[in-house]
Amino acid sequence: MARRPDLVGLTVLAMLSVRPAHPYELHRFIVDTHKDYVTGLPRSLYHAVEKLAGQELIVPVETSRQGRRPERTIYEITDEGRRELATRLRALLESPQGERRTFxxxxxxxxxxxxxxxLQSLRTRAASLEGELAGLNAHLEALRTSGxxxxxxxxxxxxxxxxxAELGWIRGLIARLESGELTWSGTVNQGLLAEVLDEQESES
Structure with a gap:
């Protein structure tokens, strides 16, 4: 039985690739941006942070306390964490074998x-879906011919x-990326994401 991908850990790595943050900020961001595929909050988030730290994909860099609130540990992603994030994410984008929630x-x-x-990962997924559909269509035709x-x-x-439907949507997304209609700078739209996290920090 294949292991389910760690979507909570993946999300933590993605958020920390923007800038260091503490788990409460990450929790707020996940809730505020409706990342509904992340379940079991907040326990699953804290468990993911602990696991990623144990694997040295993220490291604690600062512990702070405001007033009578509990201490908050700020984490940042390591170089190995960035490589792991890219590897995991490309694999999930490319393979149509997992749950739709994973995609x-x-x-x-x-x-x-x-x-x-x-773009390359999406093209790989589209090609896989085309192959699967060809096989499925042939299988259905054979079943119908058999009576x-x-x-x-x-x-x-x-x-x-x-x-x-998924293939049609992916083809549309690929076309938007190829034309430049949809794009982002560097490796993430860091300005927008960091702005959201900064707003949460000022409110917390």
Whole structure:
């Protein structure tokens, strides 16, 4: 049985690739930006931070206390953490084998990749989906030719319809990236993301 991708850890790495932050800021950002694929908050977030720190993908850089509030530890991503983030994210963007929620998470965070890398990963996914659809169409045609009642294959038709819709959406996204209609600077739209995190820090 394949391991489920660690979407919470992936999100923590992505957020810390923008700037150092403490877990409460990350929690607020996830909630405020409706990253609904992240479940089990806040426990899952703190567990992910602890695990990533144990793997030395992130490191604590400062501990602060404001008034009577509990101490807050600020973490930053390491060079190894950045490499791991890019590797994990490209894999999730490229493979159509996982849950659709996983692809939602990958698309949500793809701004941490350079545009050419994100574009290449999306092209790889599109090619995989095209191959899967060709095989599925051939399989459905063979079943129908065999005289199997259509009611016994409706679930395959449903899967085909979902895959066709996803492929159409990805092709549109690729076209927007290729034309420059959708783009970002460097490896992430750091200005926007950092601004949101800074607002949260001033409110907390």
């Amino acid at each position: 939602t998470a990958a698309v949500s965070l793809m701004g941490v990749l350079p545009v050419p890398d994100a 199997l009642p259509e009611v016994l294959t409706v679930e395959l038709d449903y899967e085909r319809t979902l895959s066709e």
